[in-house]
Amino acid sequence: MTRKLMALFIVLVLICSFGLTGCNNSALTLNVYNWGEYISDGSEGSFDTVREFEKWYKETYGTSVKVNYTTFASNEDMYNKISSGAVSYDVIIPSDYMIARMASENLLMPLNFDNIPNYQYIDEDFKSLYYDPQGQYTVPYAYGIIGVIYNANEVDAADTGSWDLLWNSKYDDKILQFNNSRDAFGMAMYKLGLDVNSEDKSVWDSAYNELMKQSPLVYSYVMDEIYNMMESGEAAIGAYYAGDYFTMKDAQADDVDLQFYYPERTNYYIDAMCIPTCCQNKELAEIFINYMLSEEPAVANAEYTYYASPNRLVYENADYIENMGQEAMDVLYGKAENFAQEFNKNAYHNLSKEMLDYINTLWETVKIN
Amino acid sequence: MKLSSKIYTGIIFAFLFAPIIVLLIFSFNEAKSLSVFSSFSFKWYTELFNDRDTLESVKNTVVLALSATAISTTMGTAAAFGIYRVRRNWYKSIFNTVTNIPMINPDIITGISMMLVFVFVGRLFGMATSLNFWTILIAHVTFCLPYVIFQVLPKLQQMDYSLVEAAQDLGCTPVRAFFKVTLPEIMPGIITGAIMAFTLSLDDFVISYFTSGNDFQTLPIRIYGMTKKTVTPKMYALATIIFFVTMALLLLNNIIDNKESRELKRKKKEIKGG
Numbered sequence: 001m002t003r004k005l006m007a008l009f010i011v012l013v014l015i016c017s018f019g020l021t022g023c024n025n026s027a028l029t030l031n032v033y034n035w036g037e038y039i040s041d042g043s044e045g046s047f048d049t050v051r052e053f054e055k056w057y058k059e060t061y062g063t064s065v066k067v068n069y070t071t072f073a074s075n076e077d078m079y080n081k082i083s084s085g086a087v088s089y090d091v092i093i094p095s096d097y098m099i100a101r102m103a104s105e106n107l108l109m110p111l112n113f114d115n116i117p118n119y120q121y122i123d124e125d126f127k128s129l130y131y132d133p134q135g136q137y138t139v140p141y142a143y144g145i146i147g148v149i150y151n152a153n154e155v156d157a158a159d160t161g162s163w164d165l166l167w168n169s170k171y172d173d174k175i176l177q178f179n180n181s182r183d184a185f186g187m188a189m190y191k192l193g194l195d196v197n198s199e200d201k202s203v204w205d206s207a208y209n210e211l212m213k214q215s216p217l218v219y220s221y222v223m224d225e226i227y228n229m230m231e232s233g234e235a236a237i238g239a240y241y242a243g244d245y246f247t248m249k250d251a252q253a254d255d256v257d258l259q260f261y262y263p264e265r266t267n268y269y270i271d272a273m274c275i276p277t278c279c280q281n282k283e284l285a286e287i288f289i290n291y292m293l294s295e296e297p298a299v300a301n302a303e304y305t306y307y308a309s310p311n312r313l314v315y316e317n318a319d320y321i322e323n324m325g326q327e328a329m330d331v332l333y334g335k336a337e338n339f340a341q342e343f344n345k346n347a348y349h350n351l352s353k354e355m356l357d358y359i360n361t362l363w364e365t366v367k368i369n
Numbered sequence: 370m371k372l373s374s375k376i377y378t379g380i381i382f383a384f385l386f387a388p389i390i391v392l393l394i395f396s397f398n399e400a401k402s403l404s405v406f407s408s409f410s411f412k413w414y415t416e417l418f419n420d421r422d423t424l425e426s427v428k429n430t431v432v433l434a435l436s437a438t439a440i441s442t443t444m445g446t447a448a449a450f451g452i453y454r455v456r457r458n459w460y461k462s463i464f465n466t467v468t469n470i471p472m473i474n475p476d477i478i479t480g481i482s483m484m485l486v487f488v489f490v491g492r493l494f495g496m497a498t499s500l501n502f503w504t505i506l507i508a509h510v511t512f513c514l515p516y517v518i519f520q521v522l523p524k525l526q527q528m529d530y531s532l533v534e535a536a537q538d539l540g541c542t543p544v545r546a547f548f549k550v551t552l553p554e555i556m557p558g559i560i561t562g563a564i565m566a567f568t569l570s571l572d573d574f575v576i577s578y579f580t581s582g583n584d585f586q587t588l589p590i591r592i593y594g595m596t597k598k599t600v601t602p603k604m605y606a607l608a609t610i611i612f613f614v615t616m617a618l619l620l621l622n623n624i625i626d627n628k629e630s631r632e633l634k635r636k637k638k639e640i641k642g643g
């Protein structure tokens with residue numbers, strides 16, 4: 001009996017592996033590397049971007065294309081994979097500071113904008129920012145701004161409005177702080193009016209003192225654990241991205257009433273589509289980028305991710321505005337004026353290795369405390 | 370059973386199963402939250418079965434685990450037999466140590482070094498993408514192999530070799546003797562080895578992470594990618610299904626085992642009686 005089972009098993013494996021290699025034979029492939037959960041993927045009846053692109057391409061150009069869509073969890077993961085030279089990708093969607101780093105290391109290719117006519121719909125304020133001053137490597141995909149989320153049932157409205165809320169001893173053991181050095185220090189520096197990209201150690205020392213003042217009040221240092229802690233009412237105050245506030249609000253418990261505001265100075269980030277130098281089919285990659293900017297996929301992605309879009313076709317789309325609701329539109333797009341100026345000043349740039357080491361040492365001390 | 374030992378067992382079971390039970394309950398949650406249970410629904414199960422990318426990664430993971438198990442079990446059994454038949458002791462211990470290296474090496478070192486080799490070879494042949502299904506398969510076979518050898522070798526050593534000699538005396542060719550006598554004798558070891566290889570391959574993250582290419586994403590890598598935002602409850606549904614499938618397989622295994630041992634006892638009785 002065992003021998004029969006063995007034989008069956010081997011046949012099964014052979015069939016599986018043939019099936020697997022069989023489907024790799026289509027004429028064109030496009031390798032896309034994006035953040036996890038960062039594209040409308042057809043769940044809950046939404047638009048299935050990747051499949052729709054494959055369908056659209058077949059209808060328009062007559063040849064079929066297979067999109068290999070894989071995901072990463074952090075910019076650094078993505079960077080390691082690309083810079084190792086082990087794998088070739090055609091389209092990647094990293095964040096601003098990582099784009100600056102990759103461009104300086106010649107890992108990105110200049111785009112041919114003749115193939116990306118939809119680039120005209122991107123708001124001028126989002127073009128040629130510090131990470132890509134000539135505007136030759138990137139097409140912005142989505143952006144986010146950090147704001148403060150609080151439970152209105154526990155927090156007095158009078159205390160809100162600035163970063164001071166996260167240092168307010170009235171809410172001892174109710175405050176969440178970022179569990180990564182750049183964001184935590186950034187918060188203290190915005191509060192104190194310091195330059196978040198300073199290469200001066202004394203500036204970081206004062207931010208460190210501010211974080212040490214805060215640390216007895218902090219309930220926990222968190223990243224994505226913030227969702228459950230805020231939704232359940234376990235914590236009452238935390239800072240996170242505007243888009244994620246709506247994800248939390250959708251899932252909040254009955255006795256929790258989450259609200260949101262932007263402090264005066266805060267962090268901005270942009271994720272943009274780029275083509276790395278290892279790309280195998282640049283024109284196809286550009287066609288994909290152009291497709292991502294066209295109305296239907298762009299709106300679907302913005303609705304799915306809940307992040308703000310720099311694309312006019314999205315934020316002027318009547319259905320999108322209606323689906324998101326006025327409150328969401330105010331929160332997501334409320335701080336977008338003078339974007340270029342604010343972004344270049346307040347976004348995190350790359351720091352020197354020496355500075356990063358110094359910050360990490362300070363950060364370890366904060367965490368140990 | 371004493372009360373204290375009952376409590377002790379209870380605590381152990383609670384630690385083992387509480388997380389799974391929480392996951393199981395929240396996979397039936399209507400809302401997306403892990404803290405608020407709004408109402409009972411199969412929503413996330415339907416979502417899961419409509420999510421082609423996730424199903425694709427499940428398929429990838431299973432295909433990879435099955436292939437890696439088949440190859441490493443065959444190779445491992447052959448290797449164990451080879452090591453067993455080596456006469457000189459020092460030679461034998463060299464082989465033993467070398468095959469154990471992938472087992473004692475930290476995953477991350479195995480992963481990175483494998484990636485470097487694949488990239489090096491890929492560059493040599495001028496390939497743009499040196500990582501694909503075959504590289505991840507080679508990596509998985511490599512780290513599964515020592516576990517199979519580790520299970521099979523003791524069975525060989527326990528075996529009475531004169532049985533094989535007797536078979537050959539009675540006219541078996543060495544190959545036939547291997548399949549007729551040795552293989553059935555060491556089968557339990559092979560099966561345990563195969564099961565270990567399968568489970569190890571199924572939930573490996575680190576090595577897969579370093580050796581997977583752009584067209585082949587396994588389930589652990591996909592779930593890890595979701596940690597920037599939240600892991601969707603679809604994954605709770607998937608984990609619940611995997612849990613029950615494994616449970617069913619284990620139960621089936623136990624039932625078959627029981628049946629076989631009962632039959633064995635019956636036969637022994639018959640022999641004695643006759």
